[in-house]
Amino acid sequence: GAVVSQHPSRVICKSGTSVKIECRSLDFQATTMFWYRQFPKQSLMLMATSNEGSKATYEQGVEKDKFLINHASLTLSTLTVTSAHPEDSSFYICSANWILGNEQFFGPGTRLTVL
Amino acid sequence: QQPVQSPQAVILREGEDAVINCSSSKALYSVHWYRQKHGEAPVFLMILLKGGEQKGHEKISASFNEKKQQSSLYLTASQLSYSGTYFCGTPRSGAGSYQLTFGKGTKLSVIP
Numbered sequence: 001g002a003v004v005s006q007h008p009s010r011v012i013c014k015s016g017t018s019v020k021i022e023c024r025s026l027d028f029q030a031t032t033m034f035w036y037r038q039f040p041k042q043s044l045m046l047m048a049t050s051n052e053g054s055k056a057t058y059e060q061g062v063e064k065d066k067f068l069i070n071h072a073s074l075t076l077s078t079l080t081v082t083s084a085h086p087e088d089s090s091f092y093i094c095s096a097n098w099i100l101g102n103e104q105f106f107g108p109g110t111r112l113t114v115l
Numbered sequence: 116q117q118p119v120q121s122p123q124a125v126i127l128r129e130g131e132d133a134v135i136n137c138s139s140s141k142a143l144y145s146v147h148w149y150r151q152k153h154g155e156a157p158v159f160l161m162i163l164l165k166g167g168e169q170k171g172h173e174k175i176s177a178s179f180n181e182k183k184q185q186s187s188l189y190l191t192a193s194q195l196s197y198s199g200t201y202f203c204g205t206p207r208s209g210a211g212s213y214q215l216t217f218g219k220g221t222k223l224s225v226i227p
Contacts, residue, residue, distance in 0.1 A: 102164065
């Protein structure tokens with residue numbers, strides 16, 4: 001149990017294009033989903049908190065117009081990186097909070113490369 | 116505030132033991148432990164919710180000292196599969212907060 005999927009696993013795009021990343025909790029309902037960014041050999045940095053049916057909460061320094069988050073249901077959240085630039089290249093990971101507990105489970109991550 | 120992990124890195128031979136520490140300058144309500152292998156997402160190991168709580172997961176266990184605002188992860192009789200970076204995560208604010216702040220990680224390398 002407690003499986004979180006993420007799609008795509010890798011994406012390469014040209015500068016200026018938009019990229020959508022999906023995060024799904026496959027076998028449980030998640031009250032809250034989180035989006036993280038991780039640079040090589042660094043820790044996980046929380047970008048935003050996504051709650052089903054409401055607007056996402058962004059961390060300080062994260063542009064909400066650039067990183068659009070939609071939490072359509074208790075099992076799906078999407079992150080759209082708009083007008084991507086090379087500096088947006090990173091490993092993006094989502095996690096989902098189990099509705100009945102405190103555990104947070106991570107998806108497999110999406111490696112974004114912007115050329 | 117980001118919890119502080121120590122050591123930053125450790126190299127073990129198979130069968131040896133290791134302890135990874137996670138400490139916070141503010142009150143800790145819970146501690147979450149994860150292991151991440153290179154290029155992969157973090158994998159949940161365990162969560163400790165109460166001061167004095169100890170949990171075990173095969174040969175990996177952890178303790179939580181609420182008063183000292185710290186937690187320790189114990190790896191005994193290490194296996195090659197234990198290699199990876201271990202992160203502790205602590206709630207941003209309050210017991211009900213699900214937003215976690217992660218330490219910088221401890222890189223564990225187990226060699227034959």
